[in-house]
Amino acid sequence: MPPKTRWVERITVLILSCLLFSCTPSKESQVVFSVGGTPAELRGWELLVRDFRKQSGITVEILLLPADTDQQRQSLITSFEAGVRNPDVFLMDVGWLALFSHSGWLEPLEGIDTAPFFAKVIDLADTYNGDLVALPIYMDGGLLYYRKDLLEASGISAPPNTWEELVRSSLAIQPKMRKKRPDFYAFVWQGAEYEGLICDFLEFAGSNGGFVLEDGSIHVNTPQNRRAVQFMHDLIWKYKISPPNTYTEMKEEQVRRWFQRGDALYERNWPYAYRLHEEEGSVVRDRTGIAPIPAPKGSTSVSTLGGWHIGVSRFSDAKREALEFVKYVTSYQGQKQMVLLLGWNPGRQDLYSDKEIVEKMPNFPKLKEIFRNARPRPMVPYYTQVSEIVQTKINGVLAGRFPADGALAEADEEIAALLRRYGIP
Numbered sequence: 001m002p003p004k005t006r007w008v009e010r011i012t013v014l015i016l017s018c019l020l021f022s023c024t025p026s027k028e029s030q031v032v033f034s035v036g037g038t039p040a041e042l043r044g045w046e047l048l049v050r051d052f053r054k055q056s057g058i059t060v061e062i063l064l065l066p067a068d069t070d071q072q073r074q075s076l077i078t079s080f081e082a083g084v085r086n087p088d089v090f091l092m093d094v095g096w097l098a099l100f101s102h103s104g105w106l107e108p109l110e111g112i113d114t115a116p117f118f119a120k121v122i123d124l125a126d127t128y129n130g131d132l133v134a135l136p137i138y139m140d141g142g143l144l145y146y147r148k149d150l151l152e153a154s155g156i157s158a159p160p161n162t163w164e165e166l167v168r169s170s171l172a173i174q175p176k177m178r179k180k181r182p183d184f185y186a187f188v189w190q191g192a193e194y195e196g197l198i199c200d201f202l203e204f205a206g207s208n209g210g211f212v213l214e215d216g217s218i219h220v221n222t223p224q225n226r227r228a229v230q231f232m233h234d235l236i237w238k239y240k241i242s243p244p245n246t247y248t249e250m251k252e253e254q255v256r257r258w259f260q261r262g263d264a265l266y267e268r269n270w271p272y273a274y275r276l277h278e279e280e281g282s283v284v285r286d287r288t289g290i291a292p293i294p295a296p297k298g299s300t301s302v303s304t305l306g307g308w309h310i311g312v313s314r315f316s317d318a319k320r321e322a323l324e325f326v327k328y329v330t331s332y333q334g335q336k337q338m339v340l341l342l343g344w345n346p347g348r349q350d351l352y353s354d355k356e357i358v359e360k361m362p363n364f365p366k367l368k369e370i371f372r373n374a375r376p377r378p379m380v381p382y383y384t385q386v387s388e389i390v391q392t393k394i395n396g397v398l399a400g401r402f403p404a405d406g407a408l409a410e411a412d413e414e415i416a417a418l419l420r421r422y423g424i425p
């Protein structure tokens with residue numbers, strides 16, 4: 001090729017790239033939003049992002065993460081530790097908010113009226129050193145789902161109030177169901193080794209159990225907790241009313257699908273499962289009731305406080321746009337859209353009395369009370385490490401690797417060593 005032609009070519013490429021760059025929206029009008037969840041949730045986000053773009057002219061690119069809370073946390077931590085600017089805005093599990101705010105990864109959210117949100121949650125989870133650093137997108141609290149039709153057919157008029165009642169009705173109904181459905185197990189719950197196991201454990205332990213905090217330190221080796229872990233083990237191995245894959249595979253979605261295909265009487269899950277159980281084609285449609293989590297003997301029922309919060313990265317270079325997005329998705333209209341689409345329980349209290357919502361979802365006011373009283377996990381920056389220690393031990397008990405007593409004693413030793421590393425006596 002003659003040198004002249006090469007120059008012409010080079011100049012053309014240069015002109016084309018300049019045009020291309022000036023046509024591409026600058027990073028300032030683009031926001032990267034990372035989120036995980038069920039396919040239905042992701043479709044909901046796509047719609048919200050589309051409406052936000054129409055209204056604001058800001059494009060939001062969705063960065064999909066796995067649904068599992070631990071995997072989402074790890075993925076975000078990797079980005080923040082590297083100090084990269086994406087994602088600009090993201091969802092966080094309430095269980096790791098303390099870690100994120102303490103690590104300085106969250107940009108304060110200015111100009112937001114927090115009055116409509118659950119005050120306890122804003123104080124406990126979303127405020128750090130006096131700054132608002134996140135807002136609740138939706139609230140979670142553990143619930144017991146039950147098959148109304150199967151209880152009725154066995155002459156049982158109400159769902160169980162205690163774990164003993166749950167075992168009794170399960171043992172009565174499971175053998176009958178097995179004749180037609182060989183995979184029927186009366187009770188499905190989250191037993192895999194991940195954060196969901198801890199949420200369930202707190203509910204099995206009831207109001208006298210959990211992480212006993214003393215002067216900032218944490219203990220789990222208490223009689224109530226040992227009883228709870230033994231009971232979790234017995235559900236699988238002694239009563240045989242929970243499937244053996246509980247400790248290997250059962251996370252929210254596995255549990256929900258098991259119940260939804262008609263193979264369980266009871267299910268422990270978060271409120272999102274209700275809408276999916278009522279989907280067209282679902283075996284359990286119009287047959288599912290919800291009730292508070294049963295209580296252990298001598299204690300009252302506990303529902304673990306869960307939920308997801310939105311925040312803006314300190315490393316973002318589109319903070320103003322990211323904040324606009326946060327305001328949009330936490331507005332009355334933005335949250336209402338997600339509630340109607342997904343049956344979510346919003347972080348705004350004012351939506352719980354919205355006429356249209358209550359008409360479509362009569363359980364709504366009942367759920368508000370469950371959230372108000374739900375039990376939080378410890379809001380300390382090292383909580384996720386404590387949780388990992390306890391998860392491994394409890395899961396080991398479920399797998400038959402350790403006895404309940406020894407496992408929790410070992411958990412306490414490991415937690416104490418961890419706290420020493422943080423300088424907590």
Ligand code: GLC
Binds near residue numbers: 094139307
């Ligand atoms: C739900 C809850 C969250 C909890 C997680 C455990 O996503 O909202 O708070 O940590 O389940 O799997």
